[in-house]
Amino acid sequence: MTRRRYFWNWFFEKSLALSALVSIATLMGIFLLLTLNSWKAFERIGLGEFFSLDAWNPAAFDAPSYGIASLLVGTFLTTVGATLLAAPLGVGMAFFLSEVGPSWLRNVLKPMVELMAAVPSVIMGFAGIVLVGPFLAQAFDLPNGLNALNGSILLAFMALPTIVSVSEDVVQAVPQAYKEASYALGANRWETLTQVTLPACYSGLLAAIMLGVGRAIGETMTVLMATGNATAMPSGFFSSVRTITATVAIEMGEVPTGTTHYYTLFACALVLFLITLLINYSAERVAARLRKRGQ
């Protein structure tokens, strides 16, 4: 009997270790693949041109150019816009669900918000074309609504479930004793909320927002459909933008393997990978510090 138990113990321990190893190996494999292929791009065009203000035009009529500055700005604009919209909305919603609203409402609303994460990105992109785009065009008197702001709004909705769900957990985790102490000193609910509960979960909310941003920055289909994909350097939220993700998605299918263009797309993917890695890593660090403090 014991022998068999030892065997299963051993078996599950090893298989769990193996599955952990597989995901790490995949991550390392992706990183290696991107780095090796990007290296060939940098050998051919140099880091200078890649990060220069030259246009992104690999299929040019005369001389191709490979500057990703306008693509980086495109990604940056849509992501920052999404964060500015989703962060206050998401955190506000989390506080409402956890502290203000009745608990039956929370039991209905939270699963609904989390369900929003299940909406396929192509549907969000479609909404961007037929709903958000025409609305923006009318509201701001623009010729069309295929711009960075459209992408930001859609990405905000896509980041919202992550932000609300994680923030709500963070707010819930604030010890009841803090709030009771505040009430005991004569503070009302609003004062307690803004001056005790909120400061207590700053870093957790930051982690929640960053996880949402990580989701937004890597999103492809939605921005590809809704932002117009013009490669010109954007001048603001009302410009059409082309993000890094959209560029890789549009061009990878048609590029002949082994060309400079092909390797440069890998370099684009590497840049994106490093950005998301950095964001997710920092979010994890913040969250980990929080967990340690909570113990």
Add this chain to the structure above:
Amino acid sequence: MRSVERIKVKGSDTEVNLVFRLAEAYMAEDSTVSISIAGGGSGVGIAALLNGKTDVANSSRALTEKEMAMASRRGLHVVAHIFAADALVVVVNPATGVDSLTLEQLGRIYAGDILDWQEVGGRPGRISLYGRQSNSGTFVYFRERVVGRDFSPALKQMNGTAQIVESVMRDPYGIGYVGLGYVSKADGSIRQGIRLVRLKEDPTRPAASPLDEAALRSGHYPLVRPLYQFTNGYPEGKIKSFFQFEASPKGQQLILENGYLPPWPDMLAAYDTPSESFSKVETLNYYTERQ
């Protein structure tokens, strides 16, 4: 039981619906063949042919120098079959107030030289450009034929033809280019909410409408292009009989019904000359037998 022969066809999004209809009609007559058709863009189809991944590459453009070099390096003998012609139409929102352009004006609009509708006689307002992505044969054809250099970076690159039409309908300053088949209905009327621009290459002659079939055939309307199907080597067996079906009266009727033009002798002759830089591959002719 007889075995079913499978034919793989891949490429141009402009051609995919038309070829699908033709294949359906052909398979209804011959149950021993199964033709599968995929889109993706002309470039994707040609790449697949060069990589041996498809039997037939649909393409709305000829092979580029690079692609021809790659084909000969890999020992392929690419043969072209022109099965239809497509008129490219330029659509604008009626609010722009423009209804005819010269080819030169159109090129300068898409290159970003002309920025305001006022410069071409329209209502003042900044021109808003719509086009396809670079994997599209239409993108390449339009760039070679009309723009002659790079597109303006302000060009909004849409996923598909339908999206271009939708955007131009909504955008009071919008201009776009699409295949005629996408805007004209079977009864010859065009879609509401957009205007087809009359074009002229020679500024001294009157501009021609893409709905004028005689102007298309005579070349008076400047944006008419052949639609190709490329094979590696001369088509044989079922592929050959499918191509012959496309060239038959029944096939030609289907082509007309779908908003495209059956090829005519003058156009075939123009693209048959090997000296033309855009068509160094041999072009097959299944039509002369009938005429």
